[in-house]
Each structure stands twice: as structure tokens, then as C-alpha cells.
Amino acid sequence: MTLRGVYVPLITPFAEDGEIAVEALEGLAHAVLDEGAAGLVALGTTAEVAMLAEEERRAVVEVCAKVCRERGVTLVVGAGGSDTRSSVEALRGLKDRADAALVTVPSFVRPSEAGVLAHFTVLAEQSPVPLIVYNIPYRTGQSVGAATLRRLGELPMVTGVKHAVGGVDQDTVTLLADLPEDFAVLAGDDPFFSALLALGAPGGILASAHLHTGRFVELVEAWHSGDVAHARALGHRLSAMSASMFAEPNPTVIKGVLHARGLIPTASVRLPLVPAGQASIEAAARLL
């Protein structure tokens, strides 16, 4: 599969009674696709997946799958956990329900890079759908260097990496300079999206692209068509906007802004997240 463009990891909107606001979720899904998103990610970190019950996860995937089918776009679903056996089970459940799975490097266990490679080798052998490795050391506690990422990218069922290392480090530059065939490095840290596009990334999975999705799509086109002056200026603006969205734990600020704009019924998040302060929401809204 070819991954290119902007993929939006949807938030999970909640109604006043605390249940999932299904209509609002469907509305958001259509809205970002109307603005040119290449696909949706269901059950990303942004979806507060850790705080959703199993039947709620199923409901979210159903809504996103329906919209993606109707619109003919890619659906990526977050799956997998900290151990290999249960991750295989979760991936098997995605057969005919997703185009690809977003699978986090096992968190908390800190298995070593050799363990990460062995984990994904098993998943790649057993998964019914292509895998996108989610490399986010500041959440997992496990870093994965360019050499291991390259070896992961050589596994036939591994189609890409969502690269979120909190900056543009040496491993990022080394990896993007020498990629395995058919392996996409997608930006996963919104403020560094423009920088990764400049280094050759084909797109990103970006929570802040809930807002101004079309401008993020425009940024991809600008870098890919070589309109460097426009890409640079737009990239700087979007980077500042994205950084403001992460002033408090994701997705609290995004939910605050979406609620203020009347796009979701509440800004509620589930514990242990607490709603963003008004100052963060207003600061982000000012940059939109």
C-alpha cells in the first residue's frame, strides 16, 4: 500500500452523559476528508483509546470504517499492546475491518531493540493487514534507532513508521536518507511535520490536522511540488499552531478548541486526563 498525505487520528467526542457522541464523530470524519485528508486513524492515542471499553472501541472503528468505505479512503486502526501474543490476537481482529494497523513499539516493558525487532517480525508474519510501526519513545520508554527501523521496514508486511521522536534527530535524518523500498516515514509529531516533509517524508498522522486540515494538505503538496518558499512559510505557521495544540496533554486542547467551535458537544476527556485550561484553548484558537 502507498501512504501519502495527511491522516487524521480522530478524537473520541463525548456527549453530556459521557457516552460516545457517534454523530459528532461521523461529522468530524467527513469534515477532515472534505478538506483533503488521505485517510483516518481510529483508536490512536488521540482517541483516548486507553480509556475506551472494548464495545466502545468497536463502535469507533465501525463509524470510521463506514465513512472510509463511503469516501474510498484509507482506514488505519490502532492495535496491539505491550506483549506479542495479545498483539497478534488484536491484529487478527482487524481482518476485513482496516487497511492497515498502527502498532506501538511495546511500551513499559523496554525489551531492547532486538526484542522490538523480534516482536514486529512475529506480528508481520501473523497480521492480516499491513503494519505501521508507531515509534514514540517518550510514551513507550523504548527508543528504536535508524538501523532497526530500517530492518523493520524490510519486513514485507511493514508498510511504514509513524515517527514521533520529539524532534528531528540524527536517526531521523539517517533513516530518511536511505529507506527500504515501499516503506513510508510518516511524521507523528505535529510541530515537526514540515521539517520531515522537507527531508522527504510522504505525509503524516497528525492530531492537530483536525483543524485547518486543508492547510496541512496544502503543505504536503507545496513540499512535494518543490514550492519551497510557500512550504517554508506555511510550515512555520502550522508548526506554531500545532505546538499550541500540545500545550497540555493531547487531545485536551484540541477537544477544547473543537468544542468552542461547536464541532463536538463537550470538551470532556476521561480520567486520568483532565480538560485543558481556558488559557491554553484560547491561545491555540488565536493561532488558527
Ligand SMILES: O=C(O)C1=N[C@H](C(=O)O)C[C@H](O)C1
Ligand atoms: O493518536 C495519534 O495518532 C497521535 N498521537 C500523538 C500523541 O498524542 O502523542 C500526536 C499525534 O499528532 C497523533
